[in-house]
Structures are given as C-alpha cells and as structure tokens.
Amino acid sequence: MDRYRKWAWGLGIAAVTAVTAFGAASWQANAAPSPSTPPGVAAEQPRVSDPQVGPEPAAGTGSDPLTGTEVANARKLAVTPQLAATARNVTGAAGPEYLSAEVDAESGGRHAELYYYDYGTDKLIKQVVDLATGKLAGSYSATRMQPPASPGEVTAALDLLLADPLAADLKDGYRKATGRELAGKDGLIADAHVYTADPADTGAGQCGAHRCLQLVVQTGDGHFIDVNHIIIDLSGRTVARLK
Numbered sequence: 001m002d003r004y005r006k007w008a009w010g011l012g013i014a015a016v017t018a019v020t021a022f023g024a025a026s027w028q029a030n031a032a033p034s035p036s037t038p039p040g041v042a043a044e045q046p047r048v049s050d051p052q053v054g055p056e057p058a059a060g061t062g063s064d065p066l067t068g069t070e071v072a073n074a075r076k077l078a079v080t081p082q083l084a085a086t087a088r089n090v091t092g093a094a095g096p097e098y099l100s101a102e103v104d105a106e107s108g109g110r111h112a113e114l115y116y117y118d119y120g121t122d123k124l125i126k127q128v129v130d131l132a133t134g135k136l137a138g139s140y141s142a143t144r145m146q147p148p149a150s151p152g153e154v155t156a157a158l159d160l161l162l163a164d165p166l167a168a169d170l171k172d173g174y175r176k177a178t179g180r181e182l183a184g185k186d187g188l189i190a191d192a193h194v195y196t197a198d199p200a201d202t203g204a205g206q207c208g209a210h211r212c213l214q215l216v217v218q219t220g221d222g223h224f225i226d227v228n229h230i231i232i233d234l235s236g237r238t239v240a241r242l243k
Contacts, residue, residue, distance in 0.1 A: 059131070063105035066112055070131055071101045074112040077136055078127035088120035090156045090211075090234055096125055099150045104128065111137060115147055117211060122235050146194045149213055154192045157213040157232040158185055164239040166230055170217065173225035188225075191216045195231050203231065203240035210235035 058069045066074070079095060087096035096116035104111040110132050116125040124145040128138035149157075161167055162185060174182040182188075192215050196208040204212055211234045217225045229242050 060103070060110070062110075063103060066101055066103050070112060071114075073134070074101060074114055074129040074131065077129045077134065078112075078114045078116070080136065080139075083116075083118075083125070083127075086120065087116070087118040087125070090117075090119055090153050092119070097150065097152065099147055117153075119211065119235055122210060144208055146196060146208065146211060149192045149194055153211070153213065153234060154190050154215070156234060157192055157215055158188065158190045158217075160232050160234075160237060161215065161227070161230060161239055166239050166241060169230060169241075170225060170227055173217075173227065174219065177223035177225060178219055178221070187220055189218050189220065202243045204233065204242060206233060206236065207231060 056067055056069075058067060060067050060070065075098065084095045087094070089095055089097040096118045099115040099117060101112055101114045104113050107128075109130065112129045112131055114127045114129065116127065117123070118125055118141070121141075121143075123141045123143055124147065126138075126140045127136060128140075129135070130137040161170060171182045174180070174187070178187075180187075192213040195204065195212040195214040197205050197212075201207070206212075213232050213234060215227050215230065215232065217227055219225065231240050231242060232238075233240065
C-alpha cells in the first residue's frame, strides 16, 4: 500500500490530491572486447563493493526524505499540550493517532508535515514543523479526509474483528486455507484499505465521516483470507457485514 501522499489545504477547506511518484532508471555499458585469457590462467573474478549502507544522517537537506531523527523531533513539537489533552487515538486514549510524516518539498525550507487522526472529533490533523527553527509553523484540520491506515490502526481493526461475532467468517476462512483452527492473531498477517461508504451501503453508511477499514488478511504461509465483506468502523468501534 502506497503511503506517500500529499494533502492540499486552502482557505479553511481541505482538499486532497494523491500524488504517487514512480521512478525508473536504466543503464547500458559498451566495452571493447578483452583479450582472451591465456591457458592455465584463471580469469579474475569480478569484485563487489561493500554493500553495507552507512549510518543515517541526523538531518536531511532540501527535499531529501525526513530522517528518523527529524521525524522524532518533529513529533515532539507537533503534539501540542492542547492536542495531547483533547484529541483521542484509535484506542480512545489521550492524544491523536499518528499516521505519517513527509517533507514539504515546496516550502522553500526544511519543513515536516505530520498527519494525525483525532478520533474524538473524527478530524484529520496536519501539523507543519519548521525543522530549522524547531517551531510549529502551521496547524490544520478537516473532516472526511481519510489517508492510508497506520500500523496501529490495522492492529486495532483486527482486534475489533476478532472480538466480534463476525470473526466466525475469518476463522472459517483460516480453517479452509490451512486445515487448522485459528488460535489468536499470531497466525495472521494483516494490512488494510481505508473504506468510504457507497450510496447503496446499508452496513457501513457512516464510513467516510467515520474512520473505517477493510482488512486484507493472509496466513503466515501466504494464503489470503477473503474478508472484504467485513468493514471495521474504528470511530464507532463496530464491525459490520456489507449488504
């Protein structure tokens, strides 16, 4: 799942545009034929440079992706005391749910854009941090904006499903795929798509205004279990079957 997205905000009304960039590079080398190797002389083996990557720098420059240190520092500045006290994460605990961070390549400086979801108000929150000054440069919020799910949200959705009667569908699929009974979530690998309700939905009509996920589940040995008909409403903490 592509998690690198750019969210545009303007005039108090949020609009979203997903931008996905894919790069491809190719190379071709033309060399003059080398002389044949004399009999009895072993050909020289090609040498491979050390592939070990050096340590990550503490800070990037220009439009370089954010480093781990930059993200950690930006997150400390992004969650203000007020946001920490009033917002709620996916479990209902104090503080917003952290989703992702990316560099703002168009800011003219080194700015980090951090995205959070407040389950208390069902709002997406964008906090802009000026990494050069170490200050919060902007704060925005909008409803009905649903970026890709965080790992914590996927885990919460799977927990809600396993605690619901509709888990019988998941367990049945697991049994058919593996021949074994499902014993907890340790035997599962989960990802998720954000789900927005269609006009004809009767089982998940709030999705879009609420934060909802549609799980993609597979067994440890790679068998996919079809649970596309099950929607987990993280905002309402409910599980529904699409009808």
